[in-house]
């Protein structure tokens with residue numbers, strides 16, 4: 254079968270050095286410590302000499318996949334899962350330690366802000382410099398030049414060295430060059446998140462167009478809506494391994510459920526050191542099956558400080574990654590100590606189905622705690638009407654969200670034909 258990208262048994266290991274008796278030992282150890290925590294199972298510890306220690310860390314292991322020409326693929330994974338390492342190997346900026354990559358077609362990649370740019374050169378010079386690196390001739394770049402400048406919206410700064418550009422400008426220019434060299438394969442990492450919302454929308458539109466033209470697209474994002482919009486198939490990476498390769502909807506569900514536990518009972522790490530012992534749980538046993546029945550949660554935490562105004566939000570994300578409902582409450586003057594609160598949500602209007610719950614805690618304007626998939630909530634249909642609503646909503650786009658009843662009025666015959 255023909256392919257655009259073929260990965261065969263690709264692995265990448267890094268050697269981590271833990272240098273003893275050095276002034277910055279503790280920082281190195283701290284970094285290495287967090288890495289080994291991330292992927293203990295992939296680590297093999299070897300001893301160098303008495304003082305230095307090295308660890309072999311496998312950031313990617315046994316990666317096999319095939320991408321056909323014209324496919325639009327999403328790559329999902331938590332921080333440190335190995336996405337950037339894989340993209341760097343695909344775009345040949347990193348050599349794999351095992352296996353091989355085969356690529357057919359001109360490839361353009363946008364991996365990090367500013368890659369492929371020379372800081373001392375102007376925007377104009379960098380378009381030629383970057384275009385040449387991506388395999389375009391001077392004449393080709395000349396033909397595309399105006400389109401690139403126009404798309405990047407940097408006309409005013411064209412003769413300014415790019416070292417004076419903001420990160421948003423870098424990304425705009427980088428994306429514009431990569432997207433206009435007519436790549437057969439376009440690889441884009443999260444960088445777009447740096448641009449403003451309008452540019453993100455514009456670049457998603459451009460990638461969509463590139464996909465429509467039958468080019469191959471590989472796209473990494475933590476934004477499930479963009480992944481859903483742009484790709485048909487997605488790979489999920491966990492600790493350097495592909496754990497799911499399927500239709501995007503299924504892959505997003507798999508990715509979102511990675512962290513969600515059934516009951517959500519576990520200690521969670523807050524963003525401030527004076528808050529601890531955060532526990533959150535959906536009281537499944539207190540929820541009656543059926544549409545719009547109240548949902549109850551329990552939140553526990555310990556605070557060493559008085560909290561003047563605690564703001565909670567509970568968000569509900571459907572199985573394709575869209576946040577469909579946000580609920581909020583506040584509580585004033587919480588004294589230091591251990592606390593346990595019951596949080597009830599009535600009239601949520603959620604269609605029966607599975608939702609991933611996000612919890613955020615703020616003290617006025619300071620973020621105290623944020624957790625994406627703290628638990629899952631499964632709401633069951635209890636009546637024929639519930640099942641009908643669920644069925645219709647699934648058929649119309651396989652999404653779940655909220656449902657609200659319509660108030661019906663019977664209008665006199667003459668009024669029902671009037672136009673506004």
Ligand SMILES: Nc1ncnc2c1ncn2[C@@H]1O[C@H](COP(=O)(O)OP(=O)(O)OP(=O)(O)O)[C@@H](O)[C@H]1O
Pocket residue numbers: 267268269288291310312330331332333334335336337338339
């Ligand atoms: N040069 C390197 N030396 C040592 N370890 C590395 C190196 N590059 C990456 N790693 C480690 O490999 C693992 C995978 O990193 P990678 O950047 O590919 O993850 P990611 O999925 O892209 O994460 P993020 O979403 O945070 O960008 C991480 O634990 C990272 O610390």
